[in-house]
Amino acid sequence: MAVMVCVITSPAIVGLDTATVQVEVDLRPGLPAFAVVGLPDAAVQEARERVRSGIANQGYRVPPVRIVANLAPADLRKAGPQYDLPIALAILAGAEQLSPSAVAGVGAAGELALDGTLRPVAGTLAMAEHAARHGWRALVVPVQNAAEAALVEGETTIIPVGSLREAAEVLAGERPVPIVAPAPWPPDVRNDVPDLCDVHGQPAARRALEIAAAGMHSLLMVGPPGGGKTMLARRIPGLLPPLTRDDAITLTRIHSVAGRLPPGQGLMSRRPFRAPHHSISAAGLVGGGRLPQPGEVTLAHLGVLFLDEVGAFQPQVLDALRQPMEHGVVDVVRAMASARFPARPLLVCAGNPCPCGHADDPGGRCVCPPGRAETYQARLSGPVADRIDIRIEVPRVDSAALIEGVPDEPSSAVAARVEAADARRIERGQQYPNARLQGTALRKAVSLDGNGRRVMESAMTRLGLTARGFDRVLRVARTIADLDSSRKVGESHLLEAVGLRAYRSLG
Amino acid sequence: MTLSTADVCALALLAHHLGRDLQRAARRAGGPRSLLTASDDVFCAALGVSGAGRARVAGVRRQVAQTDAEAVLKARGITAIGAGDGRASPLLAQAFDPPFGVFTTAPGRCAEAWDGRRPVIAIVGSRRAGVASTAFAASLAAGLVRRGAVIVSGLARGVDAAAHRGALDAAGTTIAVLGAGVDSSYPRANRALRKRIDAEGAVVSEYWPETLPAPWRFPARNRIVAGIAHAVVVVDAAATSGALITADFAVELGRPVLAVPHPPWEAGGAGAVNLIATGAAVCRGVDDVVDEVPHPGWTDLGGAVPPTELEGTAARVFDRIRTCPGRLDELVSHLSLEAREVSAALAELELAGLAVVDAQQRWLAQPTH
Numbered sequence: 086m087a088v089m090v091c092v093i094t095s096p097a098i099v100g101l102d103t104a105t106v107q108v109e110v111d112l113r114p115g116l117p118a119f120a121v122v123g124l125p126d127a128a129v130q131e132a133r134e135r136v137r138s139g140i141a142n143q144g145y146r147v148p149p150v151r152i153v154a155n156l157a158p159a160d161l162r163k164a165g166p167q168y169d170l171p172i173a174l175a176i177l178a179g180a181e182q183l184s185p186s187a188v189a190g191v192g193a194a195g196e197l198a199l200d201g202t203l204r205p206v207a208g209t210l211a212m213a214e215h216a217a218r219h220g221w222r223a224l225v226v227p228v229q230n231a232a233e234a235a236l237v238e239g240e241t242t243i244i245p246v247g248s249l250r251e252a253a254e255v256l257a258g259e260r261p262v263p264i265v266a267p268a269p270w271p272p273d274v275r276n277d278v279p280d281l282c283d284v285h286g287q288p289a290a291r292r293a294l295e296i297a298a299a300g301m302h303s304l305l306m307v308g309p310p311g312g313g314k315t316m317l318a319r320r321i322p323g324l325l326p327p328l329t330r331d332d333a334i335t336l337t338r339i340h341s342v343a344g345r346l347p348p349g350q351g352l353m354s355r356r357p358f359r360a361p362h363h364s365i366s367a368a369g370l371v372g373g374g375r376l377p378q379p380g381e382v383t384l385a386h387l388g389v390l391f392l393d394e395v396g397a398f399q400p401q402v403l404d405a406l407r408q409p410m411e412h413g414v415v416d417v418v419r420a421m422a423s424a425r426f427p428a429r430p431l432l433v434c435a436g437n438p439c440p441c442g443h444a445d446d447p448g449g450r451c452v453c454p455p456g457r458a459e460t461y462q463a464r465l466s467g468p469v470a471d472r473i474d475i476r477i478e479v480p481r482v483d484s485a486a487l488i489e490g491v492p493d494e495p496s497s498a499v500a501a502r503v504e505a506a507d508a509r510r511i512e513r514g515q516q517y518p519n520a521r522l523q524g525t526a527l528r529k530a531v532s533l534d535g536n537g538r539r540v541m542e543s544a545m546t547r548l549g550l551t552a553r554g555f556d557r558v559l560r561v562a563r564t565i566a567d568l569d570s571s572r573k574v575g576e577s578h579l580l581e582a583v584g585l586r587a588y589r590s591l592g
Numbered sequence: 593m594t595l596s597t598a599d600v601c602a603l604a605l606l607a608h609h610l611g612r613d614l615q616r617a618a619r620r621a622g623g624p625r626s627l628l629t630a631s632d633d634v635f636c637a638a639l640g641v642s643g644a645g646r647a648r649v650a651g652v653r654r655q656v657a658q659t660d661a662e663a664v665l666k667a668r669g670i671t672a673i674g675a676g677d678g679r680a681s682p683l684l685a686q687a688f689d690p691p692f693g694v695f696t697t698a699p700g701r702c703a704e705a706w707d708g709r710r711p712v713i714a715i716v717g718s719r720r721a722g723v724a725s726t727a728f729a730a731s732l733a734a735g736l737v738r739r740g741a742v743i744v745s746g747l748a749r750g751v752d753a754a755a756h757r758g759a760l761d762a763a764g765t766t767i768a769v770l771g772a773g774v775d776s777s778y779p780r781a782n783r784a785l786r787k788r789i790d791a792e793g794a795v796v797s798e799y800w801p802e803t804l805p806a807p808w809r810f811p812a813r814n815r816i817v818a819g820i821a822h823a824v825v826v827v828d829a830a831a832t833s834g835a836l837i838t839a840d841f842a843v844e845l846g847r848p849v850l851a852v853p854h855p856p857w858e859a860g861g862a863g864a865v866n867l868i869a870t871g872a873a874v875c876r877g878v879d880d881v882v883d884e885v886p887h888p889g890w891t892d893l894g895g896a897v898p899p900t901e902l903e904g905t906a907a908r909v910f911d912r913i914r915t916c917p918g919r920l921d922e923l924v925s926h927l928s929l930e931a932r933e934v935s936a937a938l939a940e941l942e943l944a945g946l947a948v949v950d951a952q953q954r955w956l957a958q959p960t961h
Contacts, residue, residue: 292931459781
């Protein structure tokens with residue numbers, strides 16, 4: 086038998102970026118053996134068994150020789166089962182069961198089942214983009230990942246296949262290339278997002294949600310258990326303006342890399358809602374790992390990051406939110422690799438007013454000692470305080486309001502107003518939402534008249550508004566004016582924003 | 593009885609190092625001077641110390657005798673005013689068990705405040721007071737200040753803090769009596785207020801400046817609060833509240849006690865209601881206090897603040913919360929207005945000082961005096 090080396094390529098995922106990995110297979114005479122080299126992790130090592138069974142069960146023959154698979158470059162750590170398919174194809178080509186010219190310039194990624202069928206892998210969209218960018222002739226992907234790979238426009242032919250045999254036959258030209266249509270755009274969305282019409286009463290909270298959504302203002306909800314804070318938070322994604330296609334692709338890439346894209350779904354057309362438990366670690370929240378993986382703040386990018394019981398999170402975990410909330414990105418630097426992930430979620434926090442949760446219960450059920458509620462609140466707002474624009478109290482709902490159950494305004498009506506307010510922001514020539522207005526841009530967007538200045542002055546003297554708090558009120562007032570279709574930020578807009586201010590003592 | 597500054601310091605230092613009160617020992621020894629000059633045996637007998645404790649007491653006495661207490665005070669900017677000193681409160685001298693003297697950082701403002709030309713009113717109440725009580729205490733203090741009074745309280749959380757704050761906001765004088773040394777920053781929650789009182793009012797204490805707060809020192813402090821005041825107003829007090837101790841001291845001194853009426857279903861006001869039931873005067877506002885306390889120092893100047901002109905939604909919201917406090921959501925549904933209109937109106941009222949929100953998130957109209 087001829088001694089030969091066969092090369093096929095596969096894109097490796099590093100953070101959200103990609104790198105080309107050459108999969109070389111060498112078959113040489115000797116005792117039958119199979120080795121994988123090139124800094125493989127455990128999943129790649131185990132590829133040997135899957136590849137051997139997969140090839141045999143698809144009716145091909147594993148050559149009884151010494152097989153060495155080398156993944157280059159040797160200094161890049163290779164992880165995951167995506168190398169099963171390229172290794173198998175390279176063996177088939179090396180053993181001349183498939184013409185070596187059929188695999189030249191072809192990339193492949195996929196996990197093999199023992200029977201030789203393919204299982205989906207993470208990060209296919211990023212891989213397809215990589216293939217297109219580098220002018221690969223074709224990219225073979227598992228059929229389950231076809232929809233996301235089809236989003237990429239370019240010269241690369243995407244070959245979605247269900248098994249090793251199918252892959253080999255398509256590459257050999259014995260079968261036509263299966264056609265996959267990209268996910269339709271604009272998508273049909275919002276039909277299964279929880280609707281605001283399920284929330285009865287609570288006009289103040291509804292209004293605050295609308296303002297938060299219109300300006301992407303971070304929100305803190307304080308109230309006793311059972312007030313519906315979580316219920317309200319879950320409805321925010323349905324109020325946010327629809328995603329652009331570029332944003333949807335960004336989200337798809339992130340969720341695909343994290344292996345969290347729902348099976349069969351080609352495009353993340355809905356804004357994400359992430360609600361990590363308060364026991365989460367800093368790495369879980371902002372991203373981490375030896376090979377950097379996106380954290381919750383990135384998975385919630387362009388959607389809602391909901392921190393329930395925010396007072397129960399470790400302060401240093403909340404502190405890790407500082408960089409993403411300020412710069413919109415997270416840099417995860419590890420010995421093996423470093424990665425930059427986008428992270429611009431709408432931050433929504435919820436907390437109890439005191440440790441027992443009943444400080445604002447009119448029935449006086451609170452069992453906390455005097456002053457405890459204030460210290461608890463200080464701790465609750467401490468690490469996140471800098472990042473909160475709007476604070477509201479969510480009282481327990483009257484049982485009457487629940488029983489009467491008059492359907493309230495649906496999300497679609499609120500979302501229409503939010504979209505209109507967002508359009509006015511764009512009309513103004515402002516690239517980013519009001520929550521990110523700062524310094525001169527903020528002063529320019531909000532010019533105060535005499536009445537406005539008077540309101541702000543008395544807010545500073547009477548309510549002890551700080552410079553930071555002052556800016557927050559201006560930002561929120563700008564959004565309220567946008568919702569009111571007003572070019573100018575007037576007295577009533579400022580007054581309402583003062584009522585929503587982030588700092589407020591319990592009295 | 594006249595005590596020199598050195599005597600006051602020596603007694604306070606002894607009490608500080610021994611960790612106990614010397615009032616009873618002084619009575620047993622025939623007066624504070626005699627206690628100071630007594631032999632160790634007599635001193636220990638007066639203190640009720642026998643056996644092994646006597647050596648320690650003698651040691652403390654030697655240590656105190658060697659301390660230059662006045663230099664310590666001077667370095668810290670603290671003045672001791674002994675009983676019988678020209679700057680001491682004449683009213684306090686009449687009190688039961690008057691302190692040997694008081695320490696203060698502002699002797700001038702103290703002397704001026706309690707020289708008898710102005711009525712001195714103590715406003716006390718619960719530490720757990722709700723915002724309705726604290727708002728009332730603050731506006732009562734402000735109203736009394738505008739009528740010429742000095743406000744005394746104990747710098748505790750809740751009503752005490754509100755009374756001090758109200759007096760300072762109305763540019764008046766206020767005296768805070770501590771249950772610890774004047775250097776103490778207890779309670780920490782009132783640190784900012786404490787700074788304002790240091791700058792514009794006076795902090796006094798009968799304890800040596802380094803003394804830490806202890807539970808038994810607060811009732812003792814209350815006798816000074818009652819002692820330097822012409823009258824005591826209890827804003828709210830549960831049935832076992834410490835504010836009632838202040839009222840008891842005032843009753844024993846034959847000074848007027850007033851209490852703010854509360855509905856019987858509010859457990860937090862039961863002590864105040866009990867006071868009224870046993871003969872305290874009802875305090876509905878500034879006028880009740882002025883009527884109850886005959887004093888030439890009351891003025892008519894600057895009485896009520898001119899009411900702010902309200903219009904539109906703000907006026908409707910104000911009318912509603914004056915008769916029926918409620919949460920934002922309740923106001924929205926009662927008044928059939930939009931949430932944004934009501935919250936803007938409430939912010940306007942809050943900025944005008946006409947409304948406050950309590951711990952239950954109910955909006956209340958602020959009392960205006």
